[in-house]
Amino acid sequence: MLTVTNLLKAYDGTPVLTVPNLTIPPGIHYFRGSNGSGKTTFLRIVAGLLPFSGQIILEQAYDIRQQPVDYRLRVNYAEAEPLYPDFLTARDLATFVANAKRAPAGQVDQLADLLGVTAFWTQPTRTFSSGMLKKLSLLLAWLGQPTLVLLDEPLTTLDVETAGRLFDFTRERVNQGVSVWLTSHQDITLTGLPLTASWQVSAGTIQPIPDDTAV
């Protein structure tokens, strides 16, 4: 699904992540680690949002640098703490991202209904609660036809009913071949998703967790 080779990420000259070799197969993957261990940094790198040294290749075909458009059409990301220009509405952002991600007709409306974003569709994001921002970010993360969706702390601030609908939808998409990576400081079993594997982010690197019961 995704291969990482010789990844090195430093902020201001201080290394935070070193991943010599990592292959993550298709499925649902959970990344856990303490505060500041590097989970968001890793997801933002894989999303194509942060510079790094090394190589990342999706599906043995799309190099994040050599095929930047093809890669980014297939990898979507929902921020842990989404922030948007405060004058833009949910509709503005969904229209913009749907266009960039070549979303099929009707997808925006379907997702807006699913996540309950329709209720505040034309409000500027400066008026949003943290849960409303989270719902919008999750809507944006499913636009287009991604094969890998990165959900950074999707449980945070999301109400229980919406979370239920989101993870039912996520399971359907996984059954159709989409891979999903999650981080959470909350109990990951609350998602009800069957995990393919879990990964520990600590000591500046990423290792598989051999026993899922340890999660």
Ligand SMILES: Nc1ncnc2c1ncn2[C@@H]1O[C@H](COP(=O)(O)OP(=O)(O)OP(=O)(O)O)[C@@H](O)[C@H]1O
């Ligand atoms: N923009 C930045 N500039 C400098 N250092 C940064 C920056 N962003 C993150 N860091 C540092 O990189 C390390 C990893 O941060 P990151 O946000 O990836 O951790 P995390 O595992 O997602 O943490 P949390 O669970 O608290 O969200 C931390 O030491 C953090 O201080």
